[in-house]
Amino acid sequence: MTSSFDDLDLTFADVSLGDGQRWTTWPEALPTERGPEPRPAWVVTSAGAVDTELGILKTGKEGDVFLIERAVPDDPSTAVVLAAKRYRDDDHRTFQRSAAYTEGRRTRNTRDARALAKKSTHGRAVAAAQWSYAEFEALSQLWQLGVPVPYPVQVTGTEVLMEFIGDGTVAAPRLAQSHARGTELDGLFAQVVEIMRVLARAGFAHGDLSAYNLLVHRGRVVVIDLPQVVDLAANPQGFDMLHRDCVNVCDWFARRGATVDAEGLFGELVAETFG
Numbered sequence: 001m002t003s004s005f006d007d008l009d010l011t012f013a014d015v016s017l018g019d020g021q022r023w024t025t026w027p028e029a030l031p032t033e034r035g036p037e038p039r040p041a042w043v044v045t046s047a048g049a050v051d052t053e054l055g056i057l058k059t060g061k062e063g064d065v066f067l068i069e070r071a072v073p074d075d076p077s078t079a080v081v082l083a084a085k086r087y088r089d090d091d092h093r094t095f096q097r098s099a100a101y102t103e104g105r106r107t108r109n110t111r112d113a114r115a116l117a118k119k120s121t122h123g124r125a126v127a128a129a130q131w132s133y134a135e136f137e138a139l140s141q142l143w144q145l146g147v148p149v150p151y152p153v154q155v156t157g158t159e160v161l162m163e164f165i166g167d168g169t170v171a172a173p174r175l176a177q178s179h180a181r182g183t184e185l186d187g188l189f190a191q192v193v194e195i196m197r198v199l200a201r202a203g204f205a206h207g208d209l210s211a212y213n214l215l216v217h218r219g220r221v222v223v224i225d226l227p228q229v230v231d232l233a234a235n236p237q238g239f240d241m242l243h244r245d246c247v248n249v250c251d252w253f254a255r256r257g258a259t260v261d262a263e264g265l266f267g268e269l270v271a272e273t274f275g
Contacts, residue, residue: 020053172217
């Protein structure tokens with residue numbers, strides 16, 4: 001039986017960590033807390049790697065996204081830049097996700113369920129971790145379905161480490177920043193519709209889809225911000241959220257001159273769910 005430390009270079013003891021550095025958290029993650037296999041070749045799994053903070057990428061109402069470089073010291077071939085999304089607990093968030101998103105979900109651990117109900121200190125910590133694990137699970141499932149999402153590397157507590165979408169340390173722009181027109185705009189819309197179609201076919205809706213959580217990287221649309229993914233069968237408000245996704249997306253494209261039909265798209269996606 002192999003362990004997470006089989007590839008550990010024992011010279012790591014000579015490495016002094018600086019400010020904003022930590023030893024890789026990869027060995028701490030359970031198999032279920034690591035991304036789906038086969039993993040991309042760029043994923044660094046060495047227990048001798050160091051995580052170095054490169055700065056903050058995005059500040060949000062629920063948490064912040066940081067840039068992390070994970071690399072084995074003196075081995076630049078292992079270096080990779082990751083996005084680290086860190087959720088805040090309820091005491092430090094400026095936005096409370098609607099309970100509508102969590103309808104149909106279950107908390108497996110009964111102690112955690114009781115703590116959530118009582119809103120205890122432990123319950124608030126559990127609530128924050130629920131969103132990180134929900135996002136990790138959604139990313140993992142959608143990656144396996146072939147949806148263009150960042151590859152989920154691992155989840156640890158309230159932190160999700162995932163593929164950084166961009167070039168170097170420059171993040172890919174959001175669709176909302178795009179100045180595309182004409183056939184280029186039509187091509188982007190077709191990609192977004194295909195993302196929604198694959199989700200619907202699998203029984204899901206993004207639940208909060210807009211031009212602000214779609215990235216455009218080298219002409220390819222990538223969907224992000226997925227902790228609230230809605231199960232259309234289990235959530236009684238699921239189809240309302242799917243309809244809202246259609247309206248949000250179509251409104252944005254229509255304002256830029258594309259010929260789109262939100263109601264027609266909604267009808268197509270509903271048909272996909274009943275396949």
